[in-house]
Amino acid sequence: MSAREAWSRSRLSRIAMIAGVLVVLVSAVAVIVPLVQTSTPEFFSRYHLLNRRYVNLGNSAHEGIGCRACHETDALKNGVALIGDYYTSFVKTGSTPQYFTFSPPRNEACLNCHRDDWSSDATRTARIPHPAHQRVSTETRSCVGCHKWTAHFETYLDKHKEMPFSGVCVAYGCHIGTKATEQCFDCHHVLHESADQWKTAHVAVVQRVGQNGCLESCHTVAQCQQCHTTGTVPKFTGLTIEIGMKSIEALHVKADWTKTYHGAEALKSRARCLLCHQSEGECQECHRERPEFHGSTDTWIGRHKNFTKRVDDPRCLECHKAASCTDCHDQFKEMK
Numbered sequence: 001m002s003a004r005e006a007w008s009r010s011r012l013s014r015i016a017m018i019a020g021v022l023v024v025l026v027s028a029v030a031v032i033v034p035l036v037q038t039s040t041p042e043f044f045s046r047y048h049l050l051n052r053r054y055v056n057l058g059n060s061a062h063e064g065i066g067c068r069a070c071h072e073t074d075a076l077k078n079g080v081a082l083i084g085d086y087y088t089s090f091v092k093t094g095s096t097p098q099y100f101t102f103s104p105p106r107n108e109a110c111l112n113c114h115r116d117d118w119s120s121d122a123t124r125t126a127r128i129p130h131p132a133h134q135r136v137s138t139e140t141r142s143c144v145g146c147h148k149w150t151a152h153f154e155t156y157l158d159k160h161k162e163m164p165f166s167g168v169c170v171a172y173g174c175h176i177g178t179k180a181t182e183q184c185f186d187c188h189h190v191l192h193e194s195a196d197q198w199k200t201a202h203v204a205v206v207q208r209v210g211q212n213g214c215l216e217s218c219h220t221v222a223q224c225q226q227c228h229t230t231g232t233v234p235k236f237t238g239l240t241i242e243i244g245m246k247s248i249e250a251l252h253v254k255a256d257w258t259k260t261y262h263g264a265e266a267l268k269s270r271a272r273c274l275l276c277h278q279s280e281g282e283c284q285e286c287h288r289e290r291p292e293f294h295g296s297t298d299t300w301i302g303r304h305k306n307f308t309k310r311v312d313d314p315r316c317l318e319c320h321k322a323a324s325c326t327d328c329h330d331q332f333k334e335m336k
Contacts, residue, residue, distance in 0.1 A: 034086035035079060038100075039066050043086075049095040053152040062151040069112075070105040070151070110143040188249045195233075245272060267314050287319050 037043055044067060045054040057063060062070075072078060081099035088098055144150065186205045189198040206214065215221065223234040251261045266273055266283075274280075293307075294300050308316060311325040 031083060034083040038082040038086055039068060041065075041067055044097070046089060046093050047096050048093075056152045060151050065151075067102070070109045071102045072109065073103045073106070104142065105144050107143050110147075188253075191249055191253065199233075245275065248272065263315065263318075266318075 041054050041057055044050045057065075068078065078100060081097075081101070084099040085097040189202065189205075192198045192201070211224070214224075219236070223236065226232060226234045248265055251257055251265065254261065270280075295303065311329055312322060316325070
């Protein structure tokens, strides 16, 4: 091999090496830059439907936390999707990202920051309802099931906290307050005497507390737009009131709901209760206390027959196991 050929080959090798390094560098930049840019909430502000959430995030206690810190599910899959959205956004920006999908925050994501909040320390329980959290922690439930307004809708959440609550809210240990029937109508507007009454009243309610409560599980933006642009009231489908809930809502606001009505309604269908009440934990907290009508433990055995003739009475089995009845009744034929 001549010196000229050796020099030529060496030159080609250097060129190939430089080209390889450049390809690696360009590829790295092509991947790293999108991942860095999409790691900040600012990137998503370019999407129409996410801009408001970006603004709300900046005004919340979660300001500065990246979207993927909460909404991450599969790091590799999400990373590839975000790289695609980064480049396609230069050509066209739709209402939402084309490839990346925001998943609900998982409990692990919340506990990365809030694990120390699970404390019995008095200074924390004054702010966080520790007993309620302790019970909820034993149930299969996500943090965002209750903290659904966190980060993006905390403005609404602050107003929501100011409302007096009763029933399920107080039983959960998260809200303390007195029943204010007129504010029940804000969400349970089926209780109004006529649809025309709510048509007039809902404007002030939405202005006062925001629209997020409406959109959470009942209505859609399209339904609001249809009525406000055409004057035609949309047909609401899938609402809980359409499956036998309207009568329960009407009874729920009565002062004697707990004492007079709730037991009978629960016996009709517990599934309907669980449409709003997320678990039976609050039921158990109340039912484990001895009912007033049982009276003295010394006389209850002699008097309990006046309340039921059946050993399988569902009112009894809500608290007692059937074995509690049969253990005694099976011993005496007179009691069968």
